Amino acid sequence: MNVYEHVGDMIHGALKVLQQEQKLAADIELPKVETEAPRDPAHGDMASNIAMVLAKRAGQKPRDLAQLVAEKLTVNDDIQTVDIAGPGFLNIKMSNSIWERVTAAILNQGPQFGRAQLGEGAKVNLEYVSANPTGPMHVGHCRGAVFGDALANLLEFSGHDVAREYYVNDAGGQIDVLAKSAYLRYREALGEDIGSMPEGLYPGDYLKPVGQILADSHGKSLKEMDEDQWLPIVREIASNAMMDLIREDLAALNIHHDVFFSESSMTQNGHDQIKDAIEALRKKGLIYEGQLPKPKGHEDEEWEEREQTLFRSTDFGDDVDRALMKSDGTYTYFAGDIAYHYNKIKRGYTHLINVFGADHIGYLPRMTAAVKALSDGNIDFDIKVCQLVKLYRDGEPVRMSKRAGNFVTLRELVEEVGVDPVRFMMLYRKNDAPLDFDFSKVTEQSKDNPVFYVQYAHARAASVLRNAKEAFPDMDISPSALAKADLTQLSDQGELALIKLLSGFPNLVLGAARAHEPHRLAFYLYEVASTLHKQWGRGNDSPHLRFIHTDSQGVTASRLALVAATQQVISSGLGILGVQAPESMR
RNA sequence: GGUCCCGUAGCUCAGCUGGAUAGAGCAGCGGACUUCUAAUCCGCAGGUCGCAGGUUCGAAUCCUGCCGGGAUCGCCA
Numbered sequence: 001m002n003v004y005e006h007v008g009d010m011i012h013g014a015l016k017v018l019q020q021e022q023k024l025a026a027d028i029e030l031p032k033v034e035t036e037a038p039r040d041p042a043h044g045d046m047a048s049n050i051a052m053v054l055a056k057r058a059g060q061k062p063r064d065l066a067q068l069v070a071e072k073l074t075v076n077d078d079i080q081t082v083d084i085a086g087p088g089f090l091n092i093k094m095s096n097s098i099w100e101r102v103t104a105a106i107l108n109q110g111p112q113f114g115r116a117q118l119g120e121g122a123k124v125n126l127e128y129v130s131a132n133p134t135g136p137m138h139v140g141h142c143r144g145a146v147f148g149d150a151l152a153n154l155l156e157f158s159g160h161d162v163a164r165e166y167y168v169n170d171a172g173g174q175i176d177v178l179a180k181s182a183y184l185r186y187r188e189a190l191g192e193d194i195g196s197m198p199e200g201l202y203p204g205d206y207l208k209p210v211g212q213i214l215a216d217s218h219g220k221s222l223k224e225m226d227e228d229q230w231l232p233i234v235r236e237i238a239s240n241a242m243m244d245l246i247r248e249d250l251a252a253l254n255i256h257h258d259v260f261f262s263e264s265s266m267t268q269n270g271h272d273q274i275k276d277a278i279e280a281l282r283k284k285g286l287i288y289e290g291q292l293p294k295p296k297g298h299e300d301e302e303w304e305e306r307e308q309t310l311f312r313s314t315d316f317g318d319d320v321d322r323a324l325m326k327s328d329g330t331y332t333y334f335a336g337d338i339a340y341h342y343n344k345i346k347r348g349y350t351h352l353i354n355v356f357g358a359d360h361i362g363y364l365p366r367m368t369a370a371v372k373a374l375s376d377g378n379i380d381f382d383i384k385v386c387q388l389v390k391l392y393r394d395g396e397p398v399r400m401s402k403r404a405g406n407f408v409t410l411r412e413l414v415e416e417v418g419v420d421p422v423r424f425m426m427l428y429r430k431n432d433a434p435l436d437f438d439f440s441k442v443t444e445q446s447k448d449n450p451v452f453y454v455q456y457a458h459a460r461a462a463s464v465l466r467n468a469k470e471a472f473p474d475m476d477i478s479p480s481a482l483a484k485a486d487l488t489q490l491s492d493q494g495e496l497a498l499i500k501l502l503s504g505f506p507n508l509v510l511g512a513a514r515a516h517e518p519h520r521l522a523f524y525l526y527e528v529a530s531t532l533h534k535q536w537g538r539g540n541d542s543p544h545l546r547f548i549h550t551d552s553q554g555v556t557a558s559r560l561a562l563v564a565a566t567q568q569v570i571s572s573g574l575g576i577l578g579v580q581a582p583e584s585m586r
Numbered sequence: 587g588g589u590c591c592c593g594u595a596g597c598u599c600a601g602c603u604g605g606a607u608a609g610a611g612c613a614g615c616g617g618a619c620u621u622c623u624a625a626u627c628c629g630c631a632g633g634u635c636g637c638a639g640g641u642u643c644g645a646a647u648c649c650u651g652c653c654g655g656g657a658u659c660g661c662c663a
Contacts, residue, residue, distance in 0.1 A: 036602070036605085037602090038605095038606075039601095039605095039606075039607090039608085039609085040606075040607075043606070047605085047606085049604090049605060052605085052643070052644085055643085056643095062643075085606075086605085086606055086644095087605090087606085087643055087644070088643085089605080089606070091606095132663065134663095169663060172662075172663055173662070173663080174662075174663060291660095292660050293660090294660080295587090295588080295659055295660070296587045296588070296659090302661090303660075304661095306660080306661080308660080308661080310660095318589095319588065319589060319659090320588090320659090320660080322660085323660055323661065325661085326660095326661040327660095327661050328661080330661095332660090332661065332662095332663095333662075333663050336663095337663095357657095358590095358591075358656080358657050358658085359657065359658070360657095360658085360663090361589090361590055361591070361657055361658060362589070362590075362657080362658040362659060363658085363663095364589095364590070365589075365590085385590085385591075385657095387591070387592080387656085387657085388656085388657080428599090429598095429599075429600095430599085430600080432591060432592080433591085433592065433599080434591090434592075434656075436598070441612095448611080448612065449625080450611080452625055453611095453625070453626090455625090456623085456625050456626080457626095459623080459625090460622090460623070460625095460626085463622075463623060464622055464623095466622095467622050467623095468622080471622085504602095507602085508602075511602055511603090512602090514603090515602090515603075517602095519600090520600095520602070523599095523600060523601090523610090524602095526600095526610080526611090527610085530610085533626055533627065534626095534627070534628095536622080536626070536627075537618090537624095537626065537627030537628070538627085538628095539621095539622070540618075540619085540621070540622090540624090540626085540627065540628095541618080541627080541628080543622095546622050547622060548622045549622095550622095584623085585623080585625070586623065
């Protein structure tokens with residue numbers, strides 16, 4: 001149950017009654033009523049600005065309208081009082097019975113509490129990571145990976161049918177570079193002294209095993225071939241090996257994609273899907289041969305005027321039209337990506353979401369244009385941009401250079417820091433804000449670390465339930481039993497504050513899912529943890545407020561219901577973020 | 587030069603798509619451990635929401651223009 005929607009429905013009902021009674025103009029359209037928890041608890045449990053929103057349309061003064069709505073609302077049992085404040089706010093105090101019902105609902109619904117039907121089963125394709133298969137993943141990939149994965153969980157939790165997809169860029173020039181690098185490692189594996197890696201090739205040790213595989217499977221036969229003969233063979237083997245590596249890296253972060261879509265597959269088996277996609281656009285009159293203006297502001301010696309095949313992306317808000325064919329006659333990366341998205345659309349997805357790194361931000365308008373053009377605007381398309389992660393150690397920036405091969409790999413990060421802190425910290429920031437990630441701070445299992453703070457709240461709740469079993473061996477502390485406890489005993493202000501916060505979980509999930517912003521969950525969980533810890537602290541100062549009240553099994557049962565409900569919400573929330581919820585942290 | 591993102595407490599950041607007196611953590615100062623696990627809690631202090639206009643009952647939030655920081659700018663991917 002979602003208290004916010006519940007109150008919104010009641011207000012909506014009140015407005016309709018007012019229209020029937022002709023106290024409110026019947027011909028005005030009623031907007032969706034938004035309710036919110038006021039910042040100041042003195043303003044009640046729920047607040048609505050509906051009177052101010054409608055005042056102009058209704059031709060009435062906000063406070064007069066608010067008064068009419070308030071009268072209709074108070075007949076409802078779940079509403080205790082309605083005050084009118086300021087310019088026309090409805091400040092609503094809920095009956096305690098509703099908080100008792102929410103607590104019971106959390107316990108009875110368990111992991112289902114907060115699930116929503118927002119998506120109504122809509123087919124969502126969520127593409128994330130899509131790192132080039134040219135080496136192991138480094139920390140730069142990490143944020144988008146975690147973000148995409150958590151967003152996928154969040155969308156599933158809110159009723160979407162989500163496919164987690166990885167676009168494998170196994171067709172471009174970088175795969176040739178990979179293959180040439182692997183070929184050198186192959187010769188090395190055969191005993192040849194290759195010296196140091198030539199400039200422009202990948203120097204990392206991770207290609208040595210690939211060289212060995214090539215030596216084992218092909219012996220010396222590759223050495224006797226010309227480059228155009230061995231290149232396709234080595235490309236295939238090397239890129240497959242790199243994808244195996246990447247899959248292991250992702251698994252270390254508990255990330256598992258449903259689909260790995262190969263770029264090169266689109267032009268294989270005598271069927272050129274890229275050509276098909278371009279033809280589809282051509283039929284819409286969006287393809288032409290022309291010249292692009294030279295970009296201003298930076299000198300480019302290599303620039304030459306050239307007629308080329310262009311996509312009219314400016315029709316859809318892009319700055320310039322975009323090239324589809326390179327000067328060597330092959331497709332541009334963009335052409336392939338158009339075809340890939342055309343493919344997604346043809347597979348029946350109605351919602352496409354891409355997670356980009358900040359370095360691809362300039363790619364956003366043309367991709368948006370392409371999807372609009374291909375779908376005639378019928379696809380819900382969103383690109384989430386993850387800003388860069390800056391690594392620090394003891395406050396000092398960690399310098400990385402891919403060319404020198406000294407970049408920090410994702411695996412090293414996970415092994416040093418642990419999955420949970422990595423995942424949580426990557427989400428403990430808005431995706432489009434830059435993120436500073438300090439090894440030493442995140443490794444430190446201290447108060448400075450929000451992950452442990454939240455996890456500790458969960459462990460603490462679990463601990464209370466264990467201890468209760470010792471204090472009252474006969475008590476049934478299963479969620480279903482606790483849901484039946486006399487919850488009217490929950491009357492302390494701290495207890496009520498906690499319940500009210502927990503009751504906001506379903507609404508928070510809705511908002512985060514709509515906005516595609518999983519970080520909201522991380523901040524919410526921090527707040528839930530804080531509120532639980534705070535109530536614990538009150539028990540330290542005032543023993544009669546402790547969760548386990550040895551003098552009264554009844555009071556204890558009601559408080560355990562609250563503790564168990566808190567544990568459940570934290571567990572569900574952390575589950576969406578892909579972070580463990582430990583029973584104990586001793 | 588074009589486009590996009592960011593600018594909120596000393597530092598790191600939230601701010602629920604326009605609401606009421608702008609919040610949290612860290613750092614600083616002062617308190618609470620024979621504990622329902624102190625990985626915690628309580629208190630104090632800290633602000634021209636980059637600047638200037640505009641939109642309206644109401645702006646950190648939306649629009650415009652500046653200032654500062656970052657990303658990116660045919661044929662790489």
